[in-house]
Amino acid sequence: MTFHNSLIAWYLQNKRDLPWRNTTNPYPIWLSEIMLQQTRVAQGTPYFLSFVEAFPTVFDLANANEEQVLKLWQGLGYYSRARNLHQTAKHIAFDLNGQFPNNYKALLKLKGIGEYTAAAIASFSFNEAVPVVDGNVFRVLARYFDIESDIALATTKKEFTALASELIPKNNPALFNQAIMEFGALQCVPKNPDCSQCIFRNSCAALQKKKVHILPIKSKKLKVKNRFFNYLVAQDEEKQTLIQKRTHKGIWHNLYEFPLIETEKEEGFDYMANNIRNHFFKENTITNILEFNPKSIIHKLSHQHLHIKFWEITIKGKIEKGINKEDLKKYPFPIVIHNFIEKD
Structure with a gap:
């Protein structure tokens, strides 16, 4: 089986039942992606549920005042995400008649939406064959292909995006993107992954070379x-x-x-x-x-x-x-x- 076929087969057997899955509606997908930036799924899920209850549509979110939005966001951190979310909801509701842009390049122009989030919405909602590259994807690809490039560098992001573009099946990009992120979150975890139970244990280059613990390589953060x-x-x-x-x-x-x-x-x-x-x-x-x-x-x-x-x-x-x-x-x-x- 090819890499993507194996990955998708694993995903269909092991995926978590999350409230923003099983839909192509860009509104809940966008909400979940913004909320899960720098945030674990377990922490973000209650906030997602509270938001969709308080603001079932993008129009509801757009018509809320900022203090309502910030109060619901309280404790999730990185509050610029909430402010940008609110501004973008207003733009979509009032300037775009509630219609999300339906492609990656147009989504990128929205406030608070970067390359990763635009790729997620474009693939999950509109089936556009554009790869998502987040921390999970960096880790899976770095280990499987033994890539030692520093993932803190912008040039490395381009390198991984190009590789993911080659791997993504054009007829099923949404499933592949979900699968590779889920695989990084559940199986190919940062510390002490159970490689003995991995579907790629016979083909993962990092495992063969005993480099799982050092990949991906990331230069040290700035001083706190x-x-x-x-x-x-x-x-x-x-x-x-x-x-x-x-x-x-x-x-x-x-x-x-x-x-x-x-x-x-x-x-x-x-x-x-x-x-x-x-x-x-x-x-x-x-x-x-x-x-x-x-x-x-x-x-x-x-x-x-x-x-x-x-x-x-x-x-x-x-x-x-x-x-x-x-x-x-x-x-x-x-x-x-x-x-x-x-x-x-």
Whole structure:
């Protein structure tokens, strides 16, 4: 049997029953592909189900306000995906009359859709013979064909795309793309794959050469940046607090947070208390400052680690533009702040 025939036969026997499969409707396929970027299937599936329940069609998503979308996305991370998703839904609903572009090149022009997502939608929805190349595909092809090219390089992406283009059956591209991704997710996993049970155990070059553990090759990531966030959780006599919207570009854009002091390093109580008294809540009298978590919560993002402390500040009188705890829960927050609010 050829490579693609073996792969498809394996897929039909082993594939997972996922809610966005067994459809050619581009809307749920697009949703699932955006949600599963940088996200495991197990984590992304509940979010997908919540989204299609809240927004059954692209028109429903387009007509939602951004805060609704961000609130449903809360905890999934990489929030620019949600903002781009919303903008693209508006474009498809209002400019394209709800019709998704039906080919790879046109799909690429949509905001938030890159080569991988465009290929997935084009093949799954419109049966276009364009290969998907994601981390799973890199791994399967690198091992099967013993390719040592650095997958962090753009030139390598072109190399793998060209190879996948040769392998993909023109009469059944959707099934092949699903199969090779699923094979990488379930069988040809990153660490300690069970090669003894693999359908390619007699033809995989990496297995024959004992190189499975080193392929694919990827150069080291950039150094992670450490940042130190101090959130000021005020409470007045009416048990109201204060929040603000993150409007500047960067992490958590358009999500909400408590007033923030970012420092160069982790600071102690005396430094923070002086800073808070001198620069915050000047319209009110601060009666008490409490370090809620003396040990920082470390929240890891792909390119930075946030060292987060919450400072509880008791205010005499009433805070201007204060918000009560029940209304607080309606706003979209970064998950680390959401968890703090839920525990408090």
